[in-house]
Amino acid sequence: MTHEAWGKVCETLAKRIGKNNFTSWIEPLRWAGLRDGVARFEVPTTFFGDWVSRNYSDHILGLLNAEGHAAGRAEFFVPLNAPAAAPASEKPSRPTAAKPARARNDEELPGATLDARFTFDSFVVGKPNELAHAAARRVAEGGPVTFNPLFLYGGVGLGKTHLMHAIAHELQSRQPHLRVLYLSAEQFMYRFVQALRDKQIMDFKELFRSVDVLMVDDVQFIAGKDSTQEEFFHTFNALIDQNKQIVISADRAPGEIKDLEDRIKSRLQSGLVVDLHPTDYELRLGILQQKAEFYRQQYKGLAISTGVLEFLAHRITTNVRVLEGALTRLFAFASLVGREITLELAQDCLADILRASDRKLTIEEIQRKVAEHYNIRLSDMIGPKRLRNIARPRQVAMYFAKQLTSRSLPEIGRRFGGRDHTTIMHGVRKIEELMTTDSQLSDDLQLLRRQLQA
Numbered sequence: 001m002t003h004e005a006w007g008k009v010c011e012t013l014a015k016r017i018g019k020n021n022f023t024s025w026i027e028p029l030r031w032a033g034l035r036d037g038v039a040r041f042e043v044p045t046t047f048f049g050d051w052v053s054r055n056y057s058d059h060i061l062g063l064l065n066a067e068g069h070a071a072g073r074a075e076f077f078v079p080l081n082a083p084a085a086a087p088a089s090e091k092p093s094r095p096t097a098a099k100p101a102r103a104r105n106d107e108e109l110p111g112a113t114l115d116a117r118f119t120f121d122s123f124v125v126g127k128p129n130e131l132a133h134a135a136a137r138r139v140a141e142g143g144p145v146t147f148n149p150l151f152l153y154g155g156v157g158l159g160k161t162h163l164m165h166a167i168a169h170e171l172q173s174r175q176p177h178l179r180v181l182y183l184s185a186e187q188f189m190y191r192f193v194q195a196l197r198d199k200q201i202m203d204f205k206e207l208f209r210s211v212d213v214l215m216v217d218d219v220q221f222i223a224g225k226d227s228t229q230e231e232f233f234h235t236f237n238a239l240i241d242q243n244k245q246i247v248i249s250a251d252r253a254p255g256e257i258k259d260l261e262d263r264i265k266s267r268l269q270s271g272l273v274v275d276l277h278p279t280d281y282e283l284r285l286g287i288l289q290q291k292a293e294f295y296r297q298q299y300k301g302l303a304i305s306t307g308v309l310e311f312l313a314h315r316i317t318t319n320v321r322v323l324e325g326a327l328t329r330l331f332a333f334a335s336l337v338g339r340e341i342t343l344e345l346a347q348d349c350l351a352d353i354l355r356a357s358d359r360k361l362t363i364e365e366i367q368r369k370v371a372e373h374y375n376i377r378l379s380d381m382i383g384p385k386r387l388r389n390i391a392r393p394r395q396v397a398m399y400f401a402k403q404l405t406s407r408s409l410p411e412i413g414r415r416f417g418g419r420d421h422t423t424i425m426h427g428v429r430k431i432e433e434l435m436t437t438d439s440q441l442s443d444d445l446q447l448l449r450r451q452l453q454a
């Protein structure tokens with residue numbers, strides 16, 4: 001491959017990761033050729049190489065391959081005749097960190113930095129986030145506005161910020177003329193307060209009203225902050241009136257955000273509201289597999305078995321950030337101590353995370369939730385009544401007690417008013433049987449499971 005070909009890759013790369021990132025991290029690379037599927041680059045320091053490798057090698061490899069150059073791995077090396085490499089502690093400054101992400105050819109958008117890793121490519125789609133992903137994709141096409149605003153909500157670490165950054169990246173590369181502004185609600189407030197203080201409120205208004213796409217992350221932050229809410233409301237309306245796309249995220253549904261004005265709530269609900277559900281086992285496994293593939297390249301050849309990934313997907317159910325952190329630590333640890341990644345190593349090295357993620361769900365909680373759902377009394381869960389409308393919910397609770405806790409059948413029996421373990425087994429089987437034919441029941445189970453695991 002020639003220098004020209006690399007130049008072409010650079011052009012696309014600049015668009016994709018933004019000018020700032022490009023100048024800081026890609027421009028200093030010296031193309032050193034592609035051989036046997038390995039793309040090689042000279043870098044000024046080891047730290048620099050590590051950083052680029054960690055953050056950009058996926059992009060680089062992807063683009064090389066897209067241009068028809070088969071590259072499976074990127075290698076970054078400090079040339080022998082280079083001046084002594086700076087020690088790792090002298091990190092090259094990261095000018096991008098503090099600088100705003102902005103649409104190209106725009107000098108003023110006071111946005112937040114976009115994380116180059118948060119792209120659609122790196123977002124794993126599963127049942128729990130399918131709808132949110134599809135909606136985000138639609139917005140990212142930049143076509144005619146179909147739903148406005150798009151409101152994404154869900155618990156911590158479920159991918160809201162990832163999806164918003166992905167929309168911004170995609171828009172910047174597909175529609176570079178669009179002015180895309182992404183920022184957190186906190187930054188919005190900060191800018192607003194600053195504008196008030198500096199008596200530049202007209203500039204502030206003008207700026208926010210001149211964007212084509214506005215994305216505000218974690219909007220629950222402005223709850224209870226009256227003047228910021230007021231300003232947000234006006235900005236929001238002005239953009240909607242101009243048919244400009246707005247994307248909002250929050251940790252809960254619009255109606256559930258306390259201390260948010262009703263008119264804002266109803267405005268937020270007027271477009272498409274989609275929630276990201278807690279991850280399920282398959283999604284967690286998918287995410288782990290993707291990250292593991294990435295780390296396999298980083299830590300040349302360090303392998304992780306499917307068994308270990310399944311173990312992690314099973315045990316770490318809280319949020320994706322924790323899951324990622326676990327995998328990162330596991331690879332780093334294994335490579336440091338020069339050991340293979342086994343189940344024992346995982347248990348050792350992740351003991352604290354595993355302990356914290358242990359299901360703390362109790363049988364009593366399950367009984368309470370299920371009783372609530374079916375509108376029966378908690379005492380009926382343990383009582384002797386055999387009426388169908390009581391017995392069935394009781395069996396549902398038995399089923400979840402078996403599925404979601406590590407209690408044995410006799411232990412579960414004791415907590416259901418001293419019932420025999422065979423009664424519990426019968427109840428669990430009954431529900432397993434019915435759920436395949438009774439769609440109402442299967443809906444109930446799904447809803448309850450989600451609530452219990454939230």
Ligand code: ADP
Nearest residue numbers: 122123124156157158159160161162287320321
């Ligand atoms: P939120 O904003 O909802 O709190 P983030 O978007 O910050 O969550 O996600 C937390 C971490 O988990 C990020 O590193 C993100 O890349 C990762 N993540 C979340 N969901 C997914 C997914 N579906 N596929 C890949 N990575 C994901």
Ligand code: MG
Nearest residue numbers: 160161162217
């Ligand atoms: Mg977030």
